[in-house]
Amino acid sequence: MGCIDELNYEILLPNSSFKECAEYIKKNFSEIYYVPAGYRIFENYLIGVPPIPIAVDGDDVILPYVKPCHGSFVLRIPGKEEMGRLRAVK
Amino acid sequence: MIKALLLMGCPELPVQTAAALYIANKLNREGFEVIAAGNRAALGLLLNSDPERHYIKKAIDIDRCIADLAEKKNDYDICFVFIHSDTGISYLATVKSLSKAKTVAVIFGKEIEPLIEASRDSKIIAAKAVHNPVLLRQQIDGVKSWAALMN
Numbered sequence: 001m002g003c004i005d006e007l008n009y010e011i012l013l014p015n016s017s018f019k020e021c022a023e024y025i026k027k028n029f030s031e032i033y034y035v036p037a038g039y040r041i042f043e044n045y046l047i048g049v050p051p052i053p054i055a056v057d058g059d060d061v062i063l064p065y066v067k068p069c070h071g072s073f074v075l076r077i078p079g080k081e082e083m084g085r086l087r088a089v090k
Numbered sequence: 091m092i093k094a095l096l097l098m099g100c101p102e103l104p105v106q107t108a109a110a111l112y113i114a115n116k117l118n119r120e121g122f123e124v125i126a127a128g129n130r131a132a133l134g135l136l137l138n139s140d141p142e143r144h145y146i147k148k149a150i151d152i153d154r155c156i157a158d159l160a161e162k163k164n165d166y167d168i169c170f171v172f173i174h175s176d177t178g179i180s181y182l183a184t185v186k187s188l189s190k191a192k193t194v195a196v197i198f199g200k201e202i203e204p205l206i207e208a209s210r211d212s213k214i215i216a217a218k219a220v221h222n223p224v225l226l227r228q229q230i231d232g233v234k235s236w237a238a239l240m241n
Contacts, residue, residue: 017176037188040160045153045160047156047181047184049179067177068129068177069099069131072180
């Protein structure tokens with residue numbers, strides 16, 4: 001397992017509900033892939049209500065991230081290495 | 091042995107630890123293997139309340155627990171997800187996606203109605219409770235046998 005805290009992330013939407021995070025991604029980005037809960041990305045397993053939207057924007061990945069004590073966030077993370085797998089998601 | 095997972099969220103509401111130990115006691119009496127998952131704070135409260143492990147036989151970090159479910163390294167027969175916020179609903183949905191376990195939503199806090207609504211496809215144990223565990227305990231006691239619920 002990896003730690004998101006060690007990545008160079010930017011918080012696009014702080015401390016929200018998971019639904020708000022999913023809506024934010026769908027509303028603000030055009031290249032979106034839907035993955036199941038537990039999808040592995042950046043060596044983490046995504047928590048959330050599936051299907052979970054993940055966006056690709058340039059070289060960045062935009063995803064919802066859930067922390068037990070802090071709620072849900074939308075993060076922008078540089079992630080060229082994840083794009084091949086994401087784009088293969090049907 | 092039937093494997094039961096207690097998946098705990100942030101321990102900011104005191105009733106969570108009390109409810110987890112109370113459920114663990116009932117499960118132990120029915121012969122379940124009880125495993126608790128949570129972050130460091132939640133597990134710290136739980137294990138400091140049960141230093142000789144009478145109730146909680148095994149504890150694992152919540153991220154490791156989810157990873158093991160996702161990688162199919164481990165699974166459970168029944169999972170109690172402790173929910174007092176939207177985050178708990180996200181964990182419940184994740185467990186339902188990754189595990190074959192029967193899910194039980196243990197809902198508490200001040201505003202429980204939307205949480206109950208979002209947990210409709212699980213067995214629900216719910217009470218408005220923050221500090222006082224009595225109402226939640228009464229709901230837990232309403233289930234006479236967790237083993238029977240598995241059938």
